[in-house]
Amino acid sequence: xxxxxxxxxxxxxxxxxxxxxxxxxxxxxxxxxxxxxxxxxxxxxxxxxxxxxxxxxxxxxxxxxxxxxxxxxxxxxxxxxxxxxxxxxxxxxxxxxxxxxxxxxxxxxxxxxxxxxxxxxxxxxxxxxxxxxxxxxxxxxxxxxxxxxxxxxxxxxxxxxxxxxxxxxxxxxxxxxxxxxxxxxxxxxxxxxxxxxxxxxxxxxxxxxxxxxxxxxxxxxxxxxxxxxxxxxxxxxxxxxxxxxxxxxxxxxxxxxxxxxxxxxxxxxxxxxxxxxxxxxxxxxxxxxxxxxxxxxxxxxxxxxxxxxxxxxxxxxxxxxxxxxxxxxxxxxxxxxxxxxxxxxxxxxxxxxxxxxxxxxxxxxxxxxxxxxxxxxxxxxxxxxxxxxxxxxxxxxxxxxxxxxxxxxxxxxxxxxxxxxxxxxxxxxxxxxxxxxxxxxxxxxxxxxxxxxxxxxxxxxxxxxxxxxxxxxxxxxxxxxxxxxxxxxxxxxxxxxxxxxxxxxxxxxxxxxxxxxxxxxxxxxxxxxxxxxxxxxxxxxxxxxxxxxxxxxxxxxxxxxxxxxxxxxxxxxxxxxxxxxxxxxxxxxxxxxxxxxxxxxxxxxxxxxxxxxxxxxxxxxxxxxxxxxxxxxxxxxxxxxxxxxxxxxxxx
Amino acid sequence: xxxxxxxxxxxxxxxxxxxxxxxxxxxxxxxxxxxxxxxxxxxxxxxxxxxxxxxxxxxxxxxxxxxxxxxxxxxxxxxxxxxxxxxxxxxxxxxxxxxxxxxxxxxxxxxxxxxxxxxxxxxxxxxxxxxxxx
Numbered sequence: 145x146x147x148x149x150x151x152x153x154x155x156x157x158x159x160x161x162x163x164x165x166x167x168x169x170x171x172x173x174x175x176x177x178x179x180x181x182x183x184x185x186x187x188x189x190x191x192x193x194x195x196x197x198x199x200x201x202x203x204x205x206x207x208x209x210x211x212x213x214x215x216x217x218x219x220x221x222x223x224x225x226x227x228x229x230x231x232x233x234x235x236x237x238x239x240x241x242x243x244x245x246x247x248x249x250x251x252x253x254x255x256x257x258x259x260x261x262x263x264x265x266x267x268x269x270x271x272x273x274x275x276x277x278x279x280x281x282x283x284x285x286x287x288x289x290x291x292x293x294x295x296x297x298x299x300x301x302x303x304x305x306x307x308x309x310x311x312x313x314x315x316x317x318x319x320x321x322x323x324x325x326x327x328x329x330x331x332x333x334x335x336x337x338x339x340x341x342x343x344x345x346x347x348x349x350x351x352x353x354x355x356x357x358x359x360x361x362x363x364x365x366x367x368x369x370x371x372x373x374x375x376x377x378x379x380x381x382x383x384x385x386x387x388x389x390x391x392x393x394x395x396x397x398x399x400x401x402x403x404x405x406x407x408x409x410x411x412x413x414x415x416x417x418x419x420x421x422x423x424x425x426x427x428x429x430x431x432x433x434x435x436x437x438x439x440x441x442x443x444x445x446x447x448x449x450x451x452x453x454x455x456x457x458x459x460x461x462x463x464x465x466x467x468x469x470x471x472x473x474x475x476x477x478x479x480x481x482x483x484x485x486x487x488x489x490x491x492x493x494x495x496x497x498x499x500x501x502x503x504x505x506x507x508x509x510x511x512x513x514x515x516x517x518x519x520x521x522x523x524x525x526x527x528x529x530x531x532x533x534x535x536x537x538x539x540x541x542x543x544x545x546x547x548x549x550x551x552x553x554x555x556x557x558x559x560x561x562x563x564x565x566x567x568x569x570x571x572x573x574x575x576x577x578x579x580x581x582x583x584x585x586x587x588x589x590x591x592x593x594x595x596x597x598x599x600x601x602x603x604x605x606x607x608x609x610x611x612x613x614x615x616x617x618x619x620x621x622x623x624x625x626x627x628x629x630x631x632x633x634x635x636x637x638x639x640x641x642x643x644x645x646x647x648x649x650x651x652x653x654x655x656x657x658x659x660x661x662x663x664x665x666x667x668x669x670x671x672x673x674x675x676x677x678x679x680x681x682x683x684x685x686x687x688x689x690x691x692x693x694x695x696x697x698x699x700x701x702x703x704x705x706x707x708x709x710x711x712x713x714x715x716x717x718x719x720x721x722x723x724x725x726x727x728x729x730x731x732x733x734x735x736x737x738x739x740x741x742x743x744x745x746x747x748x749x750x751x752x753x754x755x756x757x758x759x760x761x762x763x764x765x766x767x768x769x770x771x772x773x774x775x776x777x778x779x780x781x782x783x784x785x786x787x788x789x790x791x792x793x794x795x796x
Numbered sequence: 797x798x799x800x801x802x803x804x805x806x807x808x809x810x811x812x813x814x815x816x817x818x819x820x821x822x823x824x825x826x827x828x829x830x831x832x833x834x835x836x837x838x839x840x841x842x843x844x845x846x847x848x849x850x851x852x853x854x855x856x857x858x859x860x861x862x863x864x865x866x867x868x869x870x871x872x873x874x875x876x877x878x879x880x881x882x883x884x885x886x887x888x889x890x891x892x893x894x895x896x897x898x899x900x901x902x903x904x905x906x907x908x909x910x911x912x913x914x915x916x917x918x919x920x921x922x923x924x925x926x927x928x929x930x
Contacts, residue, residue, distance in 0.1 A: 515815060526822035526916050533818035537811060657875045659855050718879045737876035742854035746876045
């Protein structure tokens with residue numbers, strides 16, 4: 145009964161989404177305040193019904209209701225309770241329901257947080273969100289219903305994919321989706337502004353905090369995914385340029401461009417049409433990502449679910465949403481007037497360069513991701529695009545982009561005397577170059593030109609980002625920093641830290657596969673690896689072969705690593721659980737392979753220097769966003785006129 | 797204007813070259829046997845023949861045979877095989893042909909669902925069956 149209840153709730157949510165997507169928009173066009181007033185209650189009601197539907201699905205999992213097809217496919221009575229709940233998004237249908245639920249939360253937050261904005265504007269924003277929601281709920285109900293019954297019911301479930309039975313899998317998809325789906329909000333603001341015909345500084349100011357929150361969740365979600373792939377997939381890599389990774393990375397690049405473009409529009413009233421286009425592009429790439437992930441058009445390590453009819457439906461939604469927004473843009477963009485100009489050396493100019501480079505980077509990733517599809521559609525064969533393409537082509541715009549951050553953040557608005565800028569930045573530039581050239585030789589005995597260059601740029605950005613906070617904290621001169629400025633410095637410092645970690649971990653990565661018998665000692669990567677043997681261990685729903693490996697540096701025992709190969713009881717394919725000895729300077733990563741006969745086992749060893757910095761840097765970027773969004777000017781804007789709805793933006 | 801145009805042309809050319817060098821084409825065992833496969837790196841896919849997996853005891857060196865049920869290609873590999881690699885299942889291998897006509901693998905691609913057949917392999921099997929029926 146409960147699953148039918150959930151399905152009914154989802155259908156009612158669709159009805160409310162349709163109301164929310166029509167009446168307020170028509171009301172805004174005709175000046176009917178009573179029609180516009182429908183937007184908020186409809187959004188609230190939709191949220192309630194979506195929450196009921198989502199709760200019903202989680203309940204079906206927790207109560208082992210194997211008469212529900214989706215539950216029977218993705219759960220099992222022996223599955224730990226924790227994973228039963230999170231199995232709700234362990235497959236396609238549940239993922240789509242999560243998508244819908246996340247959008248409902250965003251919509252509710254926008255409804256609560258937009259009371260200070262003119263009704264005509266906020267009801268258009270909610271109207272656009274209603275249309276998006278209606279499209280996706282219809283998609284779920286028509287092609288991907290998680291509540292479909294299985295008759296007769298299964299005696300027990302097929303179990304959750306063992307790869308997903310991991311704490312990382314609990315937080316990665318929801319975090320990613322909050323970011324991904326959150327791109328619908330700046331999209332809705334942009335479309336509403338186009339409809340209203342007023343793309344002004346206020347619009348940028350309203351859009352910006354939402355964009356920052358969505359961006360920081362996207363940053364966090366991608367980082368969690370990368371970390372999960374690193375320790376769970378058992379290959380020791382952290383980024384594979386896999387189509388599914390790319391499909392979350394492209395919206396991130398666009399959202400990053402959008403954040404910076406919004407800063408210019410808010411402050412100076414220029415770049416308006418560009419900002420609108422970026423908002424549309426960021427959301428379109430989110431939808432394209434959903435298409436690539438969910439339609440099964442890609443061969444991917446992530447390809448768990450696939451169905452071509454679903455792909456057509458999502459492509460249709462993409463055409464309607466993006467095509468509609470672009471048509472509206474084409475009709476209205478002529479009315480956009482810049483409210484000022486700027487000189488060649490100015491913050492605006494640097495932010496423009498940021499945007500251009502980010503768009504190029506997105507284009508490079510998009511081309512590499514779609515090339516296999518295009519080539520196949522043209523009948524030219526089946527290809528895949530290897531990581532070397534992405535590594536090379538992405539670095540070309542990314543290196544100058546990161547280098548320019550260090551300059552741009554110190555440039556003033558409108559114009560800046562070039563010599564003053566140079567004087568300020570000379571110190572960190574010289575220091576970064578000196579360390580960048582020397583450090584690789586001191587610590588690793590060798591360096592390529594590219595490594596030296598990348599390390600220097602990373603250090604340069606990190607040092608440059610510290611200039612303002614240092615001036616304030618250590619020398620106590622200059623104006624106090626706003627939260628926005630602290631957030632910016634923190635995030636840019638994070639870019640430097642990330643890049644340092646990524647460069648060093650890739651350039652000085654040691655990797656080797658080898659065969660070992662119990663008692664063997666292998667010297668590799670500056671360590672001694674002693675293989676003590678294999679024993680059998682038992683988990684709640686799996687059995688595993690577990691190796692015991694001593695990690696030694698000369699006579700000193702650094703740690704004991706216990707990598708496993710697990711065999712889960714229901715889905716019997718073996719699963720690698722790598723063991724990692726970690727500190728700030730390096731990770732030693734060991735994965736157990738398979739028995740090779742003759743009592744030997746295959747082992748896979750990776751030593752990755754400074755790889756922790758990669759995740760710390762990404763975390764700092766997200767933290768910077770969090771600090772920036774608590775800036776006074778956004779809090780005031782939200783709270784002032786409507787104390788009743790004191791929903792701070794950051795709570796979204 | 798001319799500078800911008802030159803820049804775009806150069807960027808386009810570089811992109812084209814980078815793509816060109818890093819595209820990995822897929823070939824089925826029948827195509828390889830027919831001599832259609834290139835000398836450079838490509839992807840080979842098919843079913844791993846039952847009983848063909850041979851291992852040099854105590855080492856990482858393995859050999860196995862990949863087939864589309866019409867033609868077969870021997871494969872050599874010396875790294876850790878992915879978890880889901882097994883005889884009788886589909887596999888995609890990145891590597892190149894050596895002078896003896898063996899395919900030397902750099903990477904065997906893992907697939908995640910035991911019922912999941914790489915789409916290219918499914919199509920290769922289908923094509924081989926169709927070609928044989930003619």
